[in-house]
Amino acid sequence: MIRDARGSKAALPPNPETTMRAAVYRGGRELLIERIPIPTINPDEILLRVVRCGVCPTDLKKLGSDPPVSPRVFGHELAGVVAQTGTEVVDWQVGDRLVVLHHAPCGTCHYCRHGSSAQCPEYRKTGLTAGFEPAGGGFAEYVRVGAHVLNHASVRLSDPTSFDVAALIEPMSTVVKAISRLRIAADSVVIVIGQGPTGLMFTGLLSLQGVRVRTVEPNRGRRETSQTFGASEAFPSVDDLVSAAQRAGDAGSRGADAVVVTASSATAIAQACQLVRAGGQALLFGSTHPGSSVPIEPSMICAREIDIIGSYGTDVRLLDETASVLFASLRPWSRLISHVLPLESINYALELARNPESGALKVLVAP
Ligand SMILES: [Zn+2]
Ligand SMILES: [Zn+2]
Structure with missing residues (x-):
């Protein structure tokens, strides 16, 4: 893990206690380190000092979005310490x-009562802000934590907990939710396409359930890492995987019980539909860009009974389970973290996270 210290805190005046450092998005592809007011909290809220915040692919998507959504302070994979409590906060x-x-x-709404809590109108509202429109705020020294997320979507950390690993709880909980949508048993075969931080989480969690995991990842370092996370076989391309399956005979050519696509790629989605067995599932994860399309053969769904499913966000009911799996350390989860960088290096952090060839996996910022 690389702990770097690029940039200089001396570029900003000393903190007069009413302002804090934050990486503010004001359009374009870069963030600006600015001093902004420390958020003031309501009686039922807390102020959190951010200790770690991970860079998420959705942060990268929001940069350069058209029209730009700014100003904003992004960052939602955060772990920290209570710095101040509102007068009504007792817990x-x-x-x-x-x-x-x-x-x-x-x-309580229709979506929540019918098992679609990620589609709840309330879920779309962000409960964390460092200022401006709520947008996570983890790329700042402090965030205001709204009462709703504090009371319904928080995990208390025990004292010796590593903040580095704790910052993985949010992204891993989205993977735990996605896996809960799969029909898998201990002898299932699951192919995971893409072995970035998210794909490696799938590999680690699925293999812990006894599933035989085959991974596809062109980047050699990530491919090798997938085997330390429990992949039984790792292939540089889908073609290599198919050749190996054909050599293995009937069971290999039947297809996988499920194929998980963690890369936001139309080609990978089409390949997943070819790799899954009749009656199996293709799970799309992270394909959140509206406007792209993939041709689908209806007979694949009607005659071959292949389910194409997706998963978005997390399920707060899975948070404690996620934390337990993470802190049980049955996989080398801390190896998912390749860099911990100061806030001043935020643009370097984003660049690393954009570029798999840099060797980066999960990049954390330490505000
Ligand atoms: Zn995220
Ligand atoms: Zn709801």
């Missing part, structure tokens, strides 16, 4: 360590 004290999600569903 939290200054110094408590926690992870809190940026979204929480209402639990």
Whole structure:
């Protein structure tokens, strides 16, 4: 893991206690380190000092979006310490360590009552802000934590917990939710396409359930890492995987019980539909860009009974389970973190996260 110190804190005046450093998005592809007011909290809220915040692919998508959504302070994979509590807060004290999600569903609307909590209108509202329109705020020294997410989507951390690993709870909970949508058993075969941080989480979690995981990843370093996370076989391309399956005979050519696509790629989605067995599932993860399309053969769905499913966001009911799996350390989860960088290096952090050839996996910022 690389702990770097690019950039200089001396570029900004000393903190007069009412302002903080934040990486502010004001359009374009870069963030600006600015001093902005420390958020003021309502009586039922807390102020969180951010200790770690991971860079998420969705942060990268929002940069350069058209029209630009700015100003914003992004960052939602955060872990930190309570710095201040509102007068009505009784469950939290200054110094408590926690992870809190940026979204929480209402639990009572039609979507929530029918098992689609990620589609809840309340879930779409962000409950964390460092200022401006709520957008996570983890790329700042402090965030204001709204009462709704504090009460419904937070995890209390025990004292010796590593903040580095704790910052993985939010992204891993989205993978735990996605896996809960798969029909898998201990002898299932699952192909995971893409072995970035998300793909490696799928590989680690699925293999812990006894599933035989085959991975596809062109980047050699990531491919090798997938085997330390429990992949039984790792291939540089789908063609290599298909050749190996054909050599293996009937069972190999039947197809996988499920194929997970973690790359936002039309080609990978089409390949997944070819690789899955009749009656199996193709799970799309992270294909959140509207406007792209993939041709689908209806007979694949009607006659071959292949389910094409997706998963978005997390399910707050899976948070404690996620934290337990993570802290049980049955996979080398800390190896998912390749860099921990100061806030001043945020643009370098984003560049690393954009570029797999850099060798980066999960990049954390330490504001
Ligand atoms: Zn995210
Ligand atoms: Zn709801």
